[in-house]
Amino acid sequence: MKTQLSVKSAVLALLLVLAFVISWELYLRHKGVEADYDDGPELWAYTRGQVYEPADKAVVFIGSSRIKYDLDITTWEQQTNTRAIQLSMVASSPRHMLTNLADDPNFKGKLVVDVTEVLFFSNRGNASPDAGIAYYKGRTPAQKVSFDINKPIESRLAFLNERNCALNALIGEMHIPNRPMVYPFLDFPIGFGVTLFNRQSKMSADFVADTNKQNQVKAIWGLLRNDPTPPMSGKALDKVMQSVTRDVARIKARGGDVIFTRTPSSGFFLQAEHHMYPREAYWDRLLKETGCKGIYYADYPGMASLTCPEFSHLSPADAIIYTNNLVAVLKRNRTWGL
Amino acid sequence: MVFNSYTFIAFFAIILVLHNLPISWKAKKINLLIASYIFYAAWNPPFILLLWLSTVVDFFVGRALYTQPNKSKRHMLLVISLIGNLGMLCFFKYGGFILENFVILSNAVGIDYHPAKPNIILPAGISFYTFTTLCYTIDMYKKKSKPVASLLDFSLFVTFFPHLVAGPIVRPPQLVPQFETPHKATGQQLLNGLLLLTLGLFMKVVCADTLLAATSDTIFGSPGNLGMLDAWMGVLAFSGQIFFDFAGYSTAAIGVALCLGFVLPQNFLYPYAAIGFSDFWRRWHITLSSWLRDYLYIPLGGNREGKFKTYVNVMITMLIGGLWHGANWTFVAWGGLHGIYLWIEKALSDSREKTPRMPDSNIPVPVVVQASLAPTLPARGNGGFLYALFTFLLICITWVFFRSATFSAAWRLLRSMAGQALPSGPPLLTTAAILQVGVVITLMLASHWFMRDTTVLKTASKLPWWLLGIVWAVLLILIILSQGTSKSFIYFQF
Numbered sequence: 001m002k003t004q005l006s007v008k009s010a011v012l013a014l015l016l017v018l019a020f021v022i023s024w025e026l027y028l029r030h031k032g033v034e035a036d037y038d039d040g041p042e043l044w045a046y047t048r049g050q051v052y053e054p055a056d057k058a059v060v061f062i063g064s065s066r067i068k069y070d071l072d073i074t075t076w077e078q079q080t081n082t083r084a085i086q087l088s089m090v091a092s093s094p095r096h097m098l099t100n101l102a103d104d105p106n107f108k109g110k111l112v113v114d115v116t117e118v119l120f121f122s123n124r125g126n127a128s129p130d131a132g133i134a135y136y137k138g139r140t141p142a143q144k145v146s147f148d149i150n151k152p153i154e155s156r157l158a159f160l161n162e163r164n165c166a167l168n169a170l171i172g173e174m175h176i177p178n179r180p181m182v183y184p185f186l187d188f189p190i191g192f193g194v195t196l197f198n199r200q201s202k203m204s205a206d207f208v209a210d211t212n213k214q215n216q217v218k219a220i221w222g223l224l225r226n227d228p229t230p231p232m233s234g235k236a237l238d239k240v241m242q243s244v245t246r247d248v249a250r251i252k253a254r255g256g257d258v259i260f261t262r263t264p265s266s267g268f269f270l271q272a273e274h275h276m277y278p279r280e281a282y283w284d285r286l287l288k289e290t291g292c293k294g295i296y297y298a299d300y301p302g303m304a305s306l307t308c309p310e311f312s313h314l315s316p317a318d319a320i321i322y323t324n325n326l327v328a329v330l331k332r333n334r335t336w337g338l
Numbered sequence: 339m340v341f342n343s344y345t346f347i348a349f350f351a352i353i354l355v356l357h358n359l360p361i362s363w364k365a366k367k368i369n370l371l372i373a374s375y376i377f378y379a380a381w382n383p384p385f386i387l388l389l390w391l392s393t394v395v396d397f398f399v400g401r402a403l404y405t406q407p408n409k410s411k412r413h414m415l416l417v418i419s420l421i422g423n424l425g426m427l428c429f430f431k432y433g434g435f436i437l438e439n440f441v442i443l444s445n446a447v448g449i450d451y452h453p454a455k456p457n458i459i460l461p462a463g464i465s466f467y468t469f470t471t472l473c474y475t476i477d478m479y480k481k482k483s484k485p486v487a488s489l490l491d492f493s494l495f496v497t498f499f500p501h502l503v504a505g506p507i508v509r510p511p512q513l514v515p516q517f518e519t520p521h522k523a524t525g526q527q528l529l530n531g532l533l534l535l536t537l538g539l540f541m542k543v544v545c546a547d548t549l550l551a552a553t554s555d556t557i558f559g560s561p562g563n564l565g566m567l568d569a570w571m572g573v574l575a576f577s578g579q580i581f582f583d584f585a586g587y588s589t590a591a592i593g594v595a596l597c598l599g600f601v602l603p604q605n606f607l608y609p610y611a612a613i614g615f616s617d618f619w620r621r622w623h624i625t626l627s628s629w630l631r632d633y634l635y636i637p638l639g640g641n642r643e644g645k646f647k648t649y650v651n652v653m654i655t656m657l658i659g660g661l662w663h664g665a666n667w668t669f670v671a672w673g674g675l676h677g678i679y680l681w682i683e684k685a686l687s688d689s690r691e692k693t694p695r696m697p698d699s700n701i702p703v704p705v706v707v708q709a710s711l712a713p714t715l716p717a718r719g720n721g722g723f724l725y726a727l728f729t730f731l732l733i734c735i736t737w738v739f740f741r742s743a744t745f746s747a748a749w750r751l752l753r754s755m756a757g758q759a760l761p762s763g764p765p766l767l768t769t770a771a772i773l774q775v776g777v778v779i780t781l782m783l784a785s786h787w788f789m790r791d792t793t794v795l796k797t798a799s800k801l802p803w804w805l806l807g808i809v810w811a812v813l814l815i816l817i818i819l820s821q822g823t824s825k826s827f828i829y830f831q832f
Binding site for chain 1: 344808
C-alpha cells in the first residue's frame with residue numbers, strides 16, 4: 001500500500017495545536033479559571049495510601065463535600081501538628097469509605113466522619129467512593145507513574161481543569177433544554193470548587209465576591225427539592241446504624257478512634273435538613289449507637305454563627321474560623337491528646 | 339500501561355530513541371523485548387511469569403512438534419501445548435464461571451455445595467497472547483510453517499508490546515520475518531504511524547470515553563424499565579463505544595508498530611458498513627475471526643461435510659467466539675445470536691443459489707466467506723446502504739446481550755427498545771447526551787459507508803497537505819480537550 005503523507009501536514013498540525021493550547025490557556029485564565037487538580041479516583045487513591053501514618057501524626061477525614069471546604073488543612077496542621085488526610089468525596093456518602101477503613105487491618109488511626117444527613121443516611125451516593133476504592137485496590141505501577149507525571153502538569157495549566165474545561169463540561173454549558181423531569185447537567189460556576197493537592201476544596205475569591213455565581217449554586221441545590229425520595233427511616237435506617245456501629249467498633253478494637261462532625265449549612269438547605277432529618281432521630285441516635293463523640297457546629301457559638309455563601313459550604317475565610325474552633329473544641333475536651 | 343496515558347508517552351519516546359540508535363539489530367530486539375516486558379509488567383508484575391512460561395513452553399514444544407517424526411509423540415506434544423495454554427486461560431478467565439455453574443448444577447440436583455468464591459485476578463490480555471502462542475504450536479503440528487529459529491525472535495513475536503494485550507492477534511509468518519532482518523521506520527512510515535496513533539487515541543479518548551461512555555453506562559446501569567428513546571440511545575451509544583474503543587486500540591497499536599518500522603495486520607475495516615453478517619465478520623476483529631476460522635471452524639469440518647454440519651460448525655464457532663469475550667452466558671448468547679443471523683443469511687443465500695461475490699482485493703481473506711457463507715446482497719447501489727443500516731440495527735440487538743450483566747437486564751432493555759415496557763421513572767438522558775449520540779453515530783455510519791472500500795492512509799494521502807494538517811490538529815485538540823484520564827480499553831478484560 002503506497003501512501004504519501006507530507007511532513008508539512010505534521011508540522012502544520014503541531015503549530016495549530018500549540019497555537020490553540022496557548023490561546024485557550026490565556027483565555028481561561030482571563031475568565032478566572034485556576035489550575036487545580038482533578039478530584040478523581042487517582043488523587044483519592046494517592047491520599048488513601050497515606051492513612052497508615054502513626055495515629056499521633058495524622059487524622060483521617062471522611063465525609064461529603066462540606067468537610068472538604070470547611071476544614072482548612074493548613075490551619076489544622078498548624079494548630080495540631082498532625083497531618084489532615086482528606087478522603088471525603090463530593091456528592092457522596094462516606095459510609096463505604098468507613099467500611100473500607102474498617103476492613104483494613106492496618107488502619108489504626110484517628111478518624112473524623114462528617115455527616116451530611118441527606119447523603120449519609122441514604123443508599124445513594126456510593127458510586128464515587130466505590131470507584132475510588134476499586135481504583136486504590138487495583139492501582140497499577142503504570143497508573144502510579146502517570147499520576148506522578150500528571151501532578152506537575154495539572155498544577156500549572158488551567159485548561160486541564162476537567163470540571164469546567166473538559167469537552168463534556170463545555171457541551172453541558174450550552175444549556176440545551178431537556179425533556180421534562182430529566183435530571184440536568186449541573187453547571188457549577190467557575191471558581192466554586194478549586195481542588196488543592198491535599199484534596200481541600202476552596203471557593204475562589206471571585207466566587208466569594210460574586211453573588212450571581214452563588215445564586216447559580218443555590219439554584220442547583222434547589223433542584224434537590226424535586227427529589228421525591230423520602231428520608232431514610234425504619235428498617236433501612238436501623239441497618240445503616242448497625243453497619244456504621246459495626247465499622248466504628250472494628251476500628252476502635254484495633255486502637256483507632258472515631259469522632260463525628262456536623263458542619264454548617266444555611267438558608268433553605270438548613271431548614272430542609274432540620275425538617276427532614278430531625279437531630280434527635282438521626283444525629284443523636286448515631287452518637288448513641290456508635291458510642292462516639294460528636295461535634296455539631298450549632299452547639300458552639302464560634303461555629304454556629306458561620307454562614308455558607310451558597311447555603312452548603314463555607315468560604316475559605318470562614319473555613320479557617322471553623323477549623324480553629326474545631327481544634328479548640330477537641331483541645332478543650334482533651335480529645336486525641338491535642 | 340495504556341496508550342492513552344502519560345506513562346506511555348514517556349515510554350514510547352524512550353523506545354523510539356533507543357530503536358533509532360546506531361546499535362546492532364540484536365541489541366535493538368533485546369531493547370524491544372525488555373520494553374515489552376516492562377509494558378506488560380506495568381499492570382501487574384507477577385503475571386509476567388505466565389507470559390514467560392507460555393513463551394518458553396511453546397517455543398520448545400513448537401520446535402519439537404516440527405522435528406518429531408513419531409506421530410503419537412507429536413500428538414502428545416500438541417496435547418501438552420493445548421493443556422498448558424488453554425488450561426491457563428480456563429483457570430484465570432473461566433475458573434470462577436465454571437465453579438459458579440458447577441455450584442448451580444449441584445444445587446439443582448440437590449447437593450448442598452457452597453464453596454468460597456474464588457478471588458482470581460485476570461491477567462491483562464491473556465486471551466490474546468494465548469491465541470497467539472496457540473496458533474504457533476498448531477501450525478508446527480501441521481507443519482504449515484518452519485519453527486522460529488531463535489528464542490529471542492519468538493519471545494518478541496509473542497510479547498511485542500503494540501499487540502500484546504488487545505491484539506491484533508498476529509500469526510508467526512506475519513511478524514517473525516520482520517524480526518529476522520533489521521527494521522527501522524522510514525520517514526513515511528513514521529508519519530503514517532503517528533497519524534494512526536493520533537486517530538486511534540481520538541477514537542478511544544474522544545469518541546468512546548468522552549462522547550459515548552456516559553450515556554451507555556447510564557442506560558445499561560439503569561435498574562428499571564426505560565423509555566424507548568433512552569433505551570435506543572443507550573444501545574446506539576454502546577455500539578459506537580465498543581467500536582471506537584477496540585478499533586481505536588487496534589489503530590493505535592498498528593500506528594505504534596509502524597513508528598518502529600513493523601507492520602501489523604488490519605483488525606477493523608469499517609464494520610458498520612457491512613452488508614450482512616458474514617460481511618460484518620470479515621470487517622470486525624478480523625484477526626480473531628480469521629483465527630477462529632482457521633483453528634476452529636475448518637478443523638471442525640467447515641463446509642466440507644454437508645449443509646447440516648456446516649450450520650452446526652458455524653454455530654459452534656460463534657458460541658465459542660462469544661465465550662472467548664467473557665466468562666458469562668450473556669456473551670455466549672451474543673455469539674449464538676450472531677450464529678442465528680449467519681444461519682438465516684446462509685439459508686437465504688442457498689435459496690437464491692447465487693455465486694458469492696468476491697471481496698475487494700484490499701479486504702483481507704474473510705472468515706466466513708471462505709466457508710461459503712458469503713452474502714449475496716449487493717454491496718453498492720441504491721439498496722446497499724439500506725441493507726447496511728439494517729445489518730447495523732440487527733447488530734445493535736446483539737450488543738444488548740454483550741453489554742448487559744444479566745439476561746434479565748438484557749430482556750428489560752430489549753422490551754424498552756420495543757416500547758413494550760412502561761418506564762419505571764422519568765427519562766434519563768439529557769438532550770445534549772441524545773444529540774451527542776445522534777451526531778457521533780450518524781457520522782460513524784456515514785464514514786464507514788464512504789470508506790468501506792478504502793483505508794485511512796489512502797484517504798489521507800489524497801488530501802491537500804494543509805487540509806490534512808488541519809484535520810490532524812483538530813483530532814489532537816479534541817484529545818486534549820477531552821482530558822481522558824487513562825481509562826482502560828474494554829477489550830483488556832477479554
